[in-house]
Amino acid sequence: MSDNKNILDIDENLRLLGTAHVSKTSVDLVREQINEYKPDIVAVELCESRLAALKKPEGIDNEDLLKIISEGKSAMIILQSALSVQQRKMGISSGEKPGAELLEAINLADELKIPVELIDRDVVVTLRRAWRKMGFREKIRVITSLLDGDEDDDFDLEELLEDSDLLSSMMEDVYKIAPNAGHVLIDERDLFLSGRIQQIRGKGKILAVVGAGHISGIQMNLKKPTIETTSKLPELRKQPKKPSWPKYLMLAIPILLISAVLWSGIKGDFSTVWDSALIWLALNSLLTGIGIIIARGHPLSVIAGALASPITSLNPSLAAGWFAGYTQLKVSPPTGKDASDFLEFPSFYSMFFKNKAGRVIMVTSLGNLGSTAGTFLAAGLISSGLI
Template identity: 40%
Template sequence: MKLMNDVIQTSYHITYSDYTSEPEPEIVLIGTAHVSHKSVEEVKEVISREHPDVIAIELCPGRYAALKGKTNDVSAKDILSSGNITLFLVHSLLAYTQNKIGSEMDVKPGSEMIAAIDAAEELGIEIALVDRDIQVTLQRFIGRMGFVEKMKMLGALAGMLFGFGGKEIDMERITEEDIVTQLIAELKEFSPTTASVLIEERDAFIAKNLLDLKEKGKVVAIVGAGHRHGITEYLEHPEKLPDINKLLEIPKKRFSVGKIIGVALILLVLATFAVIITNVSLDQFLVAFGWWFIINGTLSGLGALIARGHPYSVLTAFGVAWLTSLNPMMAAGWFAGAVEAKMRKPSPHDIHEIANAESLHEMMNNNLFRVILVAALTNLGSIVGTFIGAYVVLQVSGIDIETIRAGVMSVFGSL
């Protein structure tokens, strides 16, 4: 297979030949920034000049529908019950950041994609959506993260939302790579291997779809500039492409080290209370339980308060945290989020408004986003409270780990 590159600004002409008498299919790869006037003009110019048979766009059906102003109705209950709170927050942050940058640069995010779609519809050219579903990308990213990495990411997201400890977006880099690539690159700080794998996966997925399209004739492909190098590499050496079906698999929930530590901590606290009941006075037990209740409740309630939750949501977080911290199948954020949803009554329209938010004020006034943020920060506070509470309970009870271990072993020995 032969490859030619003819650089014209940021577009690349890639001609493939399999040494047959058939016409050589051609792929014109345009690397764009998703918030750039220059990219919009270049897309129009290249399509007008090349007269392609297919226009391939770095979009999945979901992102395409969003650009066309169509969004699926998602309720707060669905998000809370599915356990995809972190996924929703990351997705919302991507949309918010892109809109914020677009506002500062006076260009609507995805304008070059819209220009390509409009040109295709006007000229009657087939549109091909060649990117992987953004939900799959984010689920694979988050699914491969460990407990500590997720906690770091949640803390950083809170910092970016509330203006502490967050990085400013490098506006110069926006002209060189698309926002999804840049945001995932920022997340490398929390999970370097995972983030880099997911960037390469999208490159491979897009390249495979472009190769499948070459039978239809000339293809003009509009992709983020940050993907251009990786896609070109796979187009040049298709034998390096991984099994695409595996890139669509959602990682199964694993019993990670973080979960093992969490379960062990809960068992430790339960064992401590059991030893306290059998070895110390009722007053000492009540003191230990009181500290457990107050620490867990205060930190969970603080999380809901930071998220600007309704007073009833804060009280709910405070009241249930002591119990949910003892049960790995429950989470304080679920209860606080449910109360917040009941008080704010988010509508299907809110999901569309999140995608179009251009300021933190708009995000925080969105009922659906507020519900999810309350749930997320309540859970974060509960996790911190569990660790601190376990330490304090051990200290105030005056019982050492060896005594607890002996008690647990005797229980298992009697079974």
Template identity: 60%
Template sequence: MSDECNVVDFDENLRLVGTAHVSSKSVETVKAQILEYSPDVVAVELCDSRLSTLREPETLDSEDLLKIIKEGKSAMILLQSALAVQQRKMGLSTGEKPGAELLAAVEGAEESQIPYEMIDRDVVITLKRAWHKMGIMEKWRVVNTLLFDDEEEEVSIEEVLEDSDMMSKLMEEARGVAPNAGEVLIDERDTFLAARIQQIRGRGKVLAVVGAGHLEGIIENLNLPDIEVTSKLPTLSLEPPKRIWPKILLASIPLFLFGALGYMALNGEMAQIRQTAVTWLVLNAALAGIGVILARGHPLSALVGALASPITSLNPTLAAGWFAGYTQFKLDGPTVRDAKDFLAMDDISLFWKNRVGKVLMVTTMGNVGSMAGAWIAGGAIIGILIG
């Protein structure tokens, strides 16, 4: 390791620069290293979509928001936004936007007319793999930590930059909250980044700009035989397979309900039929409505979600949250300013205060409430059958 903080000469043709994604010092270090090392190619811990976002801030219009609701991506967008908030909080104290040093690496390479390579996995694939890997309790811990944990340990960015072990320690602490997500976000990406570096090493001197927390893992992988690392790229580049069991469970709900009603009808149990119908309607409607209320949605949005839930719970292609979210969108439509504020979000509270955030929260919580209502109602109906 050189005297410069987190600059590692792996060999004479490969230099690794470990950065903090919210540090002005990292920006300066990256620019200086490009000039000092004079690489033949610069490798940057970015994917094409993240580079595009850094260069041209994202936009979000009404059609985009409605598409998110319809495609059921509200929860994923909220998770991605919550992660961004945590990073922006650190960036605000240093005066740098997250990823500024990675953009500086690309721009520095362009200014010096040096080829550059994006070596990170697509961020959407990474998030999907992480979400797929986590169990229910792990997802809850992640959401709870992102949304409700206000305890912040004072960590100096400059101290982190001067001590790569500290960055690794911080990442390991994050792994403690979500070990399966940590495997995807840390271990898999260490391997992916190292494999991509191996792929371009034949092009001369390589300067690789990566997060300081990945340095140790990348070096470990680079010390392995090339073929052992690069052979993993195809698998690591795949989106996770879609689980079949949720669809089976969703399809089983109407079969169970109508089967129960049919059984009661055959036995002439009219009182139980009425009780079953009331149980299904009340629990579905109540919990979907409560979900929307917890998201601080408009009362009419809660009413629409409540009315839709008993029906949508019987149709796997529909979701009560979609109707509640669309109603919220129509009643309290986000402005251009709301969209800009949401995309630049630096405070979790904007999930409830910002109109875009509120539409997404209403959609997500409406769906969660409806799902809970269906399962609780199902349990209650089983009780009626055997009671």
């Protein structure tokens, strides 16, 4: 067995290899271990979608943008992209693209005719579970942390790989910032990776290439009975259900307000009706417009979002940001270069505010955020005037 702390032999037929996803040393180590250990199976911390992205990095085209807008995925894309930016910054400084060592493991295994097993959970499921489990404050802390461009927090990746205490400290920081997200991104995936490894044990010598931060968790879970880990895989694969209360709340607000305003009209208090209508129109339009302006949206997108907001706020199945995003897509369509460059920018600001494809997503997201804020603020002011 190697003296390297990130090479761990569980038994004679299972070796865990911990890597940093943006380290050139990890790429070399993967190559070395496959040639030295001569596994019958190479298990890799990837899912099908992440593997496809590594093999054929693509940008985001107009059809993708329409899907993001219509399915309300703009916030999720922003979170995923912010994570990618942070990882890419580390990769740029180390001279490697994120996931280079995982791709090297697969390419070398294919070259040597060694079967490959993808053992990670689908990244979309992971992100959705993390997003749903986080509370509002936790989401704000995560986004603020991801967007913090402090360059003074630089560290040596190779030192990180060698220093288990430093690695543990960084993992603990994740839990401090976002305990619920940390549970999904680390604990759940440790369990999932362990379960998948257990499923393929007994088929020969296995070299499992995983992020160094997962080594201790996988080792702990592998000590449990096989049935205990593998039986939890179906539950861990489940997409989280959307909570129903936000939909009912957004439906209840306009119903209650319209009912109250109509009652005022029936009583002949038309000044209250007029004031309520003005407050609703003004706050919904104003805050939606401000959100789109912050996103550097086209003036026509600002107008589209502002006009749509008072109406969409009365209908939970619609969103002002969709109209603004669609308008932005039409009046300032991303070029082929914008699409291909979207996932290559080294900063969050460049990705979403300088790139036309990213700007469509940001216009949609901030337009929706402004509309939601306008709805609640207007509802509060109108209610206080009616009571």
